[in-house]
Amino acid sequence: MLLCSALLLGGQSVSAQEPPEAGYAGMDTCEICHEDVVTAFKKSPHWAAVRLGIPPGDGVGCESCHGPGEAHVEDAPEHIITFRDEPARERIAQCVSCHEGRSGMRFRRGIHTLAGQACDVCHVSGHDVSKAAVAVPKLLKDSEPELCFDCHARQAAEMTMPFRHRTSDGVLKCSDCHGVHGKSVRRMEKHAAQEACQNCHRGKQGPFMFEHLANTVTGCVTCHVPHGSTNPKLLIRHQVSFLCLECHSVITRYHDLSQTRFQNCTVCHTAIHGSQVNSLFLR
Ligand code: HEC
Ligand code: HEC
Ligand code: HEC
Ligand code: HEC
Ligand code: HEC
Ligand code: HEC
Ligand code: HEC
Numbered sequence: 001m002l003l004c005s006a007l008l009l010g011g012q013s014v015s016a017q018e019p020p021e022a023g024y025a026g027m028d029t030c031e032i033c034h035e036d037v038v039t040a041f042k043k044s045p046h047w048a049a050v051r052l053g054i055p056p057g058d059g060v061g062c063e064s065c066h067g068p069g070e071a072h073v074e075d076a077p078e079h080i081i082t083f084r085d086e087p088a089r090e091r092i093a094q095c096v097s098c099h100e101g102r103s104g105m106r107f108r109r110g111i112h113t114l115a116g117q118a119c120d121v122c123h124v125s126g127h128d129v130s131k132a133a134v135a136v137p138k139l140l141k142d143s144e145p146e147l148c149f150d151c152h153a154r155q156a157a158e159m160t161m162p163f164r165h166r167t168s169d170g171v172l173k174c175s176d177c178h179g180v181h182g183k184s185v186r187r188m189e190k191h192a193a194q195e196a197c198q199n200c201h202r203g204k205q206g207p208f209m210f211e212h213l214a215n216t217v218t219g220c221v222t223c224h225v226p227h228g229s230t231n232p233k234l235l236i237r238h239q240v241s242f243l244c245l246e247c248h249s250v251i252t253r254y255h256d257l258s259q260t261r262f263q264n265c266t267v268c269h270t271a272i273h274g275s276q277v278n279s280l281f282l283r
């Protein structure tokens with residue numbers, strides 16, 4: 001946890017009143033002109049960073065995000081990082097200076113960081129005086145999935161389909177499957193997807209005595225769509241037999257495909273994800 005390392009640092013911390021480092025003006029100076037912001041800031045989660053004396057620079061507070069402010073104090077409103085005009089890279093650097101590496105998070109390799117989206121597309125400062133309080137936990141701009149739907153319209157549409165993972169009803173969140181940050185994977189590549197699915201659907205991945213190679217080698221998304229679909233069981237094909245026959249184009253003559261009873265493959269091959277007892281997944 002970030003908090004734990006923060007507490008360690010806290011042992012040698014100095015209070016916010018200490019004189020700031022060169023180039024920094026210190027929070028007391030900011031307060032002269034931004035009193036309302038300072039009041040709001042003291043109620044926000046980042047007040048902890050000041051209380052615990054997290055670097056850079058004791059007594060820095062505001063400037064840990066906004067950068068050294070001496071020049072701004074002399075020439076407001078210039079010379080300060082606003083989180084509005086700067087390139088994403090610069091905004092990200094302000095945040096990861098404290099957050100990178102803690103609690104195993106690797107923000108720089110997060111899907112959005114790599115896509116050039118800064119932290120503040122999803123997070124707020126928490127000291128916005130126009131909002132009475134931080135309404136959403138974790139300093140988020142909005143709750144999931146609405147937060148994500150703002151930019152991912154296609155997935156929003158998929159999530160209204162007849163069969164879906166019910167993110168809009170709060171049954172699960174986008175971030176249950178997607179490491180929005182902190183995971184090294186850019187997106188849901190095979191292994192990351194398997195791992196995510198396995199968190200909630202234990203037993204579908206094995207290990208099995210008799211593995212279905214389609215599952216073991218190419219993973220859940222070989223046969224399922226992750227978001228939503230018009231196909232039952234979130235399958236990629238409307239009819240199970242179409243799915244199976246794509247890979248098993250030649251099957252024993254015992255399977256008389258002109259008979260409907262043979263078209264529903266999983267009526268007999270019930271252990272389709274893999275089996276402990278039957279090599280043909282018949283049970
Ligand atoms: C002498 C008065 C004064 C001091 C001291 C001062 N500011 Fe400002 N600041 C201003 C003025 C004036 C503006 C522009 C009007 C506004 O947005 O409120 C401003 C704007 C800002 C903005 C927004 C810039 C924008 O364009 O959106 C930030 C961020 C900011 N100040 C941070 C700080 C920080 C951090 C400190 C302490 C290091 C600080 N200010 C100290 C006067 C001051
Ligand atoms: C954790 C990083 C962080 C810290 C610490 C921080 N800010 Fe900000 N600040 C931001 C971000 C991000 C924005 C962009 C708008 C938003 O999310 O509220 C912002 C916006 C602002 C603005 C312009 C918009 C507004 O709310 O009026 C001012 C002024 C400002 N900050 C002043 C301060 C002062 C003064 C402090 C110290 C009491 C401070 N900030 C501490 C991240 C931070
Ligand atoms: C000076 C170091 C520092 C900087 C810079 C910083 N943070 Fe933090 N952040 C902290 C600390 C300390 C906490 C609170 C301890 C904890 O919850 O682990 C925290 C907590 C958070 C939280 C969790 C809040 C909660 O309610 O659980 C989020 C989200 C966050 N920071 C995002 C950001 C973003 C975005 C930026 C850049 C705009 C940023 N931080 C810049 C130190 C920092
Ligand atoms: C695409 C949106 C998005 C972006 C971009 C983003 N975050 Fe987050 N962040 C989230 C969500 C969603 C959560 C809450 C996850 C949860 O509920 O478990 C979160 C949670 C956090 C937390 C709290 C972690 C915890 O376990 O309490 C921190 C700290 C944080 N983010 C920092 C950052 C930093 C730093 C950046 C930029 C490098 C960033 N975030 C970029 C969406 C985002
Ligand atoms: C401010 C806009 C914005 C928000 C908000 C946002 N994203 Fe993104 N996201 C992007 C952009 C831009 C990309 C990179 C371009 C792309 O692949 O669509 C991206 C990429 C992704 C990818 C990788 C896509 C790929 O093809 O590799 C995933 C997964 C993703 N976002 C999930 C989320 C989740 C989950 C949330 C909510 C917690 C979220 N996004 C919020 C803009 C956003
Ligand atoms: C059940 C797990 C799961 C949930 C919940 C989930 N996703 Fe995904 N998402 C995936 C997987 C797996 C992929 C990769 C699909 C592939 O490779 O065929 C993916 C792909 C994506 C992509 C890349 C483009 C695409 O569609 O292939 C985006 C963007 C995305 N998801 C956004 C979201 C958003 C936004 C939410 C919340 C509304 C969300 N996801 C919820 C598992 C999930
Ligand atoms: C956070 C938990 C969670 C994760 C992670 C998750 N699922 Fe689910 N899944 C559920 C829940 C809950 C349901 C039941 C849906 C309902 O009743 O709304 C479900 C249902 C399903 C169904 C059955 C739908 C039906 O109509 O019976 C399939 C197939 C499925 N998930 C596949 C996946 C795949 C593939 C992944 C990984 C990409 C995955 N799930 C990841 C929670 C999860």
Ligand code: HEC
Nearest residue numbers: 197198201204205214215219220222223233240266272273
């Ligand atoms: C070879 C294709 C295939 C692969 C790979 C596959 N599935 Fe399935 N899955 C199916 C079929 C077909 C059904 C429908 C079974 C039926 O008709 O009863 C199903 C049904 C499900 C169901 C809902 C019914 C139930 O048994 O609970 C869940 C949940 C599920 N799969 C999760 C997963 C997960 C998680 C993975 C990856 C570990 C995965 N599947 C990989 C073909 C596959």
Ligand code: HEC
Nearest residue numbers: 212213214222240243244247248265266269272279280281
């Ligand atoms: C992505 C391709 C793929 C899909 C889709 C797929 N399978 Fe398979 N299946 C395989 C592979 C590869 C093997 C291993 C073949 C081998 O060992 O000869 C296999 C093995 C089997 C076996 C054991 C056969 C044997 O000779 O040991 C059965 C039974 C089977 N699959 C049934 C199904 C059914 C039913 C479906 C539809 C729900 C299905 N498969 C979907 C690729 C697939």
Ligand code: HEC
Nearest residue numbers: 241244245248250251252254261262263264265267268280
């Ligand atoms: C009525 C039950 C039943 C249905 C329905 C059924 N199977 Fe089978 N399947 C069996 C039995 C029994 C065997 C072993 C005997 C044999 O192969 O002749 C078998 C064997 C197999 C094998 C391994 C032998 C081979 O052909 O390589 C595959 C693959 C297979 N089935 C795929 C499918 C597919 C695909 C479907 C749907 C189109 C399907 N089965 C529907 C009962 C069924």
